[in-house]
Amino acid sequence: MKQSKDPFEAAFEESPPESPVETEAEADTPNPPSSSAPPLPQPQKVSATKDKDKDKDKDKDEEEEEEEDNMDVELAKLPSAGDPHKMAKMQAILSQFTEDQMSRYESFRRAGFQKANMKRLLASITGTQKISVPMTIVVSGIAKLFVGEVVETARIVMKERKESGTIRPCHLREAYRRLKLEGKVFKRSASRLFR
Amino acid sequence: MSNSSSGTGTSSKPRAASSQPSETSSKRKRGVFQKELQHMMYGFGDDPNPLPESVALMEDIAVEYVTELVHKAQDIGSQRGKLSVEDFLYLIRKDLSKLNRCTELLSMNEVLKQARKVFESEEFD
Numbered sequence: 001m002k003q004s005k006d007p008f009e010a011a012f013e014e015s016p017p018e019s020p021v022e023t024e025a026e027a028d029t030p031n032p033p034s035s036s037a038p039p040l041p042q043p044q045k046v047s048a049t050k051d052k053d054k055d056k057d058k059d060k061d062e063e064e065e066e067e068e069d070n071m072d073v074e075l076a077k078l079p080s081a082g083d084p085h086k087m088a089k090m091q092a093i094l095s096q097f098t099e100d101q102m103s104r105y106e107s108f109r110r111a112g113f114q115k116a117n118m119k120r121l122l123a124s125i126t127g128t129q130k131i132s133v134p135m136t137i138v139v140s141g142i143a144k145l146f147v148g149e150v151v152e153t154a155r156i157v158m159k160e161r162k163e164s165g166t167i168r169p170c171h172l173r174e175a176y177r178r179l180k181l182e183g184k185v186f187k188r189s190a191s192r193l194f195r
Numbered sequence: 196m197s198n199s200s201s202g203t204g205t206s207s208k209p210r211a212a213s214s215q216p217s218e219t220s221s222k223r224k225r226g227v228f229q230k231e232l233q234h235m236m237y238g239f240g241d242d243p244n245p246l247p248e249s250v251a252l253m254e255d256i257a258v259e260y261v262t263e264l265v266h267k268a269q270d271i272g273s274q275r276g277k278l279s280v281e282d283f284l285y286l287i288r289k290d291l292s293k294l295n296r297c298t299e300l301l302s303m304n305e306v307l308k309q310a311r312k313v314f315e316s317e318e319f320d
Contacts, residue, residue, distance in 0.1 A: 108238025151239035
């Protein structure tokens, strides 16, 4: 189903907000090579932050969902949030990636928690509440970003200790401790009045 | 952190046994997210083959994070009765990258739903 020529186009099979509606009307359009001008204006513009690592946090989960549901639904291949400037920037950056970087980026985009597993986990935590699909999506997204934070902090820890190679559990633990100090990890601080 | 240092963590059901959801959160299958976590860790900067211990520890960390998140959301949402997506969005309001990512995911989900509806309704034309 990914008929794109470039590897990063394949990793890029993002569904920007406006394009699915357009390509739906044309039924089975052959894969348009990264059409630049999105026809429909995006009604609800999501302002993603523009740092490089935030740029990476684009619809990575979407890819997996699309791969499941993407039987005849051919979504346009616009990578960014529909903004031609962002897309041009991304294309410029990506065209200069090495093989190694490209494969890592592809893993980054495609990896994600499975919805079924997450649903099961959430159900077991909350008890027996019905878990809606958007909730699974949100929690998966949050968890993935959290994993990213821990891994990146672990890499920083490794650099400080001047170690190299695979990340070891001690690095992860130190990274987790640091994130806790920064307050990025939730603590059960709810009403400690009556202990 | 004795639970993570031992590496075994909480008691776990055999993985191959069944796919029934666990009743309590204390019994948890091991390695539920292993495959995805390996790819994710590689994507975020680890080696292409992360250490199994690291992956297991990361899974513990992630599950604990999600558990804490859900418990806090329940504390908030219990006033309203059911747990809803807005509780989560409220919890991460301080973390802009997560908040933006979640709103993006949610709007994308809406768009996909609409697109699917249009597509299916056109099929029967």
